[in-house]
Amino acid sequence: MSSQLPVAGPAEVRAAAIRDLSADRRAVVAVVIVNGLASAAGLAAPWLLGRIIDTIRAGGGDVLGAVDRLAFGALVFTVVQTVLAWWALKIGYRFGERTAARVRERFLSRTLALPPRAADHLPAGDLIARGSTDASLVASTLRSAVPEVLVALMHALFLIVAVLVLDFRLGLCGLVCLLGVGAAVRWYLRRARPVYLAVAATGADLADAVVSTAKGARTVELLGLERRRVEVTESAVMRARTARLDALWLRTVLFPWVDVSLALPVVGVLLVGGALYAGDLVSLGVVVTATVYLRQLVGPLDTLMLWIEQLQGAGASYARVEGLADIPEPQPTVPAQNLGDRIQVRDAHFSYTGARDVLRGIDLLVQPGERLAIVGTSGAGKSTLARLLAGLDRPRTGSVTIGGTPVAELPPEQLREHVVLITQDHHVFHDSVRDNLLIAKPDATDKELYAALEAVGRRGDLDTEVGTDLDDAGAQQLSLARVVLADPHTVILDEATALLDPKTARRTEQSLAGVLRGRTVIAIAHRLQTAHDADRIAVMEAGELVELGTHGELVSAGGVYGQLWRAWHGDPAAR
Structure with missing residues (x-):
């Protein structure tokens, strides 16, 4: 038995995630549908705002009544969006709790199913870390990530489609300006997985050093091994610190890069939209609506960026939790008959x-x-x-x-x-x-x-x-x-x-x-x-x-x- 527990590969983690989602597919479908309705309702208010601007500029006999009706419609759609978003989150969080319970129960079942000879040789600190820290991180992520990421994805998709439908030129301008976000995410994802696996592994090594020292405290004291155990623990602390600093460095590059990139679509649409409006190629209401849509896009994209960072740590923990399934099972043996007691x-x-x-x-x-x-x-x-x-x-x-x-x-x-x-x-x-x-x-x-x-x-x-x-x-x-x-x-x-x-x-x-x-x-x-x-x-x-x-x-x-x-x-x- 290796001194290190196995870690599941990306394909195994994806398969496990798909199984967990499929186990409660009705809830997943409900979250997607309700989120879609909430995102669609959220598109109405900016569009009505653009209509209000164009109505005021056009003038007419009953401008005030038209504006009131449009404003009331925006209020109604905002309330509908809020209620639907709350409902979607409720469904999502309940799904997350059920899925988190399945992950924990699966880990416990696999641990208890290990043959005694295998279980007795497993590194205690690593196993404890996987069953506590890693399982808790996976559980909390499943509780929060699924509803929040689905809400953000649906909202971002509807906003992008809305801008393209509103005016293809402005929509294309916004998408081009979003390329910086894509480049930042691609750079981050290429480096993140090994870094976060190292964070989890060094944390487990530190736990193992502490557990083994505490468990053998009497032996350590009897044999005068205090200095050696201190050195082992300090070495584990330094490795854990280095791994966490590597992860922190990735975040310090990702988030400023993304913050700058998220501001570019609004700036680009205002510049291009202003030029088109000056040439009478688009109305002021359309420019304002497109700008509001892209400004609203910052919210869901910012949520996705935060979750992309957190999902790397959760993905590493998921791989460690699922890695227990890769421990070789003992070869089946045929029960012996009439053994006797000698x-x-x-x-x-x-x-x-x-x-x-x-x-x-x-x-x-x-x-x-x-x-x-x-x-x-x-x-x-x-x-x-x-x-x-x-x-x-x-x-x-x-x-x-x-x-x-x-x-x-x-x-x-x-x-x-x-x-x-x-x-x-x-x-x-x-x-x-x-x-x-x-x-x-x-x-x-x-x-x-x-x-x-x-x-x-x-x-x-x-x-x-x-x-x-x-x-x-x-x-x-x-x-x-x-x-x-x-x-x-x-x-x-x-x-x-x-x-x-x-x-x-x-x-x-x-x-x-x-x-x-x-x-x-x-x-x-x-x-x-x-x-x-x-x-x-x-x-x-x-x-x-x-x-x-x-x-x-x-x-x-x-x-x-x-x-x-x-x-x-x-x-x-x-x-």
Whole structure:
């Protein structure tokens, strides 16, 4: 798995946008129709203004009455335009909310559908940035861009057509003067996409640096890596700053260029229209109407320019959100039949980077129903071995099998029926205790839920709301209760009770021992009391399995485990 998440290409983003628009096509059609009517109504007032001017210049018997009628018509059309524009925006914003929800749900579904082996290797900061910052930007853009851009496009198109119909010469003059806007947009779009992708990517790198530093704060402090982590974070900050300055430079060129270019059509029509009026080739009312039309054109074009800039950032975010679909899906595997419960590790070597093995030559056979404890100093390879046993990683060489079938090749559904890994990391949803437990077994009865809670030493009402305010001990107990409900034949506890106080941890482990009787339990723990209760103990040191036996055998042997046990009990001879 690459350390960087993929980014969707322009064609994929366009296809996704078309799918999102097609999913609510009735709303899109309604927005276009209502916007078209609003834009058409908006053309009436300038045209009536030109008629008023020509009527006043022509004079006649009932000039005042004619002007009043024309002015009243302009007022009516202005009110109609306002109401239609409001209605179009209402339809558009509702469409945007529904589409934004689809984008977020699609991203969440793709994230949850990732196989555990793939999800576990994804860069956390990048994934968080895509699910929060990028998804929010796409959602807010869809809420606002679709209605506002459609309104601006329809309005600009109607105004340009109106000027051409009013007087082709003046309309052509206005279009020629708009070439500067087209040149500015073309220059900007040729440079914008890579710049805004860099802004999003460097922002994700910065988030990843902050998240990884915060997550490993204790390790950073223990190993004295503060200066190195500060340097990494400062480097990420500087890259993000440089990318944002590049984007800012594009904007500082685009907007002044566009502001000047938008003033040119009005100036050009006034000059050309004045010359035509002086030669009696066009009426003053037509020149004024054309000028007002082109002056009104500044509004929608200015809106489009603002959205062109914002859409580059949103397009980059859209590409990052949709890029999750490009993560290779695991090859379908055929469910194995009659696997049995025996887990065997044969000459397993494993490396995270490919440069150095963190596990070397591991041979281990775990019998059904056995309680195996894996102990060792920090960094000995205990958690890595747990990941191989749970199928989250596959060995570089050698094998890890259940009933002769490689664990990592089992389909996720079948793997969960056989092996469940519980670590120190846990998650509690802001919901009732009942709903948090039903994740493991949706059809569980309240009696089963209470029994699972009782098994891990927790009591309380199933309807109690829990969330981020729940302490670590309570959250771990809920995680362990889910294991009881899932009922796999093998449970791997990777320091699953590490955050509980010793008394609660001991009680929880004893309760689990009773509930999981007859099942295989592999416990990875720092507390040697847990190892004392196991059938066998595997001792890890520097990535190798150095001792294997019962508690009594290993203590009598006086090896690594014996020294750890005596040191834990404060035996001076072990020091």
